């Protein structure tokens with residue numbers, strides 16, 4: 001059977017898609033409004049999974065919907081070259097078998113086939129991406145722009161993983177604070193308190209943003225802020241129907257709320273209490289400015305409570321439709 005005939009009977013031509021120098025395979029979200037580029041490391045993650053999640057918008061579809069334009073152009077060019085090579089081989093064979101034919105000595109016929117240029121191979125380069133992540137649920141290794149993402153294999157959002165990693169750094173800073181001179185110690189503790197809240201805020205804002213976007217199917221520029229516990233709780237109730245206060249006991253909620261108010265005083269008033277702080281924390285108004293103090297134990301306790309709030313929120317959002 002001729003090579004070309006054999007090729008024509010095939011329903012598809014198999015093309016192996018090159019990976020980057022670290023073995024990662026490029027992917028692109030098929031959603032027009034997203035078109036997010038990411039990479040996955042084949043051989044890690046869930047075995048045999050055919051569903052892929054976009055790390056940016058959470059859209060899910062079968063793996064064959066996530067080829068990049070560069071990969072498709074490359075595959076097309078490889079397929080065209082295979083067809084062209086088959087055509088060259090068949091016509092060359094035909095020309096050889098034709099040989100030289102004569103009709104009574106007057107006319108001599110001969111056939112020769114000269115192959116033309118093969119279609120150009122469309123090579124491409126995978127882009128460098130900012131963050132490499134290993135999913136804590138399915139162990140898939142993947143790379144994305146930015147830092148927050150859905151896992152392309154299991155669809156879990158990595159925001160809680162990032163929050164926990166950042167809280168470990170804060171715990172490390174608190175241990176360090178116990179070993180240094182007083183002035184530096186105070187600065188480290190105050191920074192740790194500020195970081196605890198900023199980390200929760202970054203986590204909560206991104207988690208709620210992608211959830212709102214996924215749920216409504218429309219772009220959401222900003223999620224819910226978590227710099228004030230009461231404000232976040234109110235917004236969550238109104239926008240997503242989540243009761244954040246259920247994450248803690250009423251006493252724990254109060255402790256956490258007051259620590260977050262304290263953070264506000266350090267961040268915006270050099271640690272000096274104002275009327276608003278005294279009112280919000282249920283303290284008597286007094287003459288003169290009062291310096292607020294904070295110690296490692298209080299920050300550790302706040303960190304634990306905020307971690308529980310984050311874990312609760314993550315679970316609530318994951319089970320939400």
Ligand SMILES: [Zn+2]
Nearest residue numbers: 029034054057
């Ligand atoms: Zn997407």
Ligand SMILES: [Zn+2]
Nearest residue numbers: 135138151154
């Ligand atoms: Zn995963």
